[in-house]
Amino acid sequence: MGVALLWLQALTVLLVSVVRTAATENDVTPRLTFPYNAKERATRHFSVPGLLNFTSLLLSKEDNMLYLGAREALFALDLADITTPRLQRNITWNTPASKRDECSFKGKDLQKDCFNYIKILLRYNSTHLYVCGTYAFSPTCAYINATDFSLVRGSGGEIVTEDGRSRCPFNPEYKSTAIMADGELYAGTVSNFQGNEPIIYKSLGHGTALKTENSLNWLQEPSFVGSAYIQESLPKGNPVGDDDKIYFFFSEAGKEFDFFDNTIVSRIARVCKGDKGGERVLQKKWTTFLKAQLLCSLPDDGFPFNIIQDMFVLTPHPEDWRNTVFYGVFTSQWYKGASGSSAVCSFTMDQVEKAFSGRYREVNRDTQQWYTYNHPVPEPRPGAVSSRVHTSLAKHTQRVSEYLRRGQ
Secondary structure, eight states: OEEEEEEEETTEEEEEEEOOOOOOOSOOOOSOOOOTTOGGGOOOOOOBTTBOOOOEEEEETTTTEEEEEEBTEEEEEETTBOSGGGOOEEEEOOOOHHHHHHHHHTTOOTTTTSSOBEEEEEEOSSSEEEEEEOTTTSOEEEEEETTTTEEOBOTTSOBOEEEOTTTSOSSTTSOOEEEEETTEEEEEEEOSTTSOOEEEEEESSSSOOEEOOGGGTSSSSOEEEEEEEEOTTGGGTOSSOTTOEEEEEEEEEOTTOTTSTTOEEEEEEEEETTOOOOSSTTTTBOSSOEEEEEEOBOTTTOOBOOEEEEEEEEOSSTTOGGGOEEEEEEEOSSOOSSTTOEEEEEEEHHHHHHHHTSOOEEEOTTTOOEEEOOSOOOSSOTTOOOTTTHHHHHHHHHHHHHHHHTTO
């Protein structure tokens, strides 16, 4: 288990590989074991005839509910009993015939692609949920009143909707992730119909919408699997939350390994919640974007499990963020032993922070070749997340970019 770092800003891309691999436990015996449907732990089922495409899930502690998003349908289940007979609330959110025809005209499968697959289902505030669907390759978002579980409608009875581009994928098969932090939506998805413009995007709030820079290849064909909000400002009592971070987990093409063809690597990326974007080079772009490689391999022979499939983030207490542990499920693009083998690797917050503060490697924009960066690190450090330096980061972006471009 380990991590490696990439910094992407203006015309440069930087990487460092650090962190020692931790030992793997040999004993994998579960602490508790129950036969299927044992009386000590009875299994409760929920299903709807003819509906199989459950694409999103939200466990809501506020009202002890489990919300499900499927193809053109949403459900609210009581955690006390999720079985179908107890289902009392559901929503149908159909795609209009005109949108389906438009989707088919663009070459998509009318019986498969041209429906509204729910991809984002999040709690917006104490009274409402936020939902986005593919809407027949025309991503659309809306709000749900949690009290009566109904879509919010305008005075004329129409559903109040928002453009879901850069928030929700067009294609229902595309992996994406989204998380809400203080009324801001942070999403990892694609921003175009073709699916070849990946993006990490912040929107919804009153501040400036921010995104990754597509022309500089900050992301390389990513497959997002999750995201997390870490509130580092809580112990400090910082109401602004400048130190808070949003993390994204995904696999992508490993362009730094140009000596291997089609190598996939797993990443952890982060942005600063207080990022306001640059003033010149990075207007409406992240100035705090960093990404790191997640290294998961067998301790005996180093066989790599290089494709992340899921990530669970465990923080013992919101104010104890330094003891956060990231648990990832990984598979390999290469064959070893039993077909379909997988691994679980854990990463501590200290390991992640050590990687993000390590040495860099930069990429030449013209040749796409990677080179070790051996010059002094600029101050403030590129990608730094701190209320003390954030105000100067935007102004500093242009100077750092020119500094690195000249190779000083």
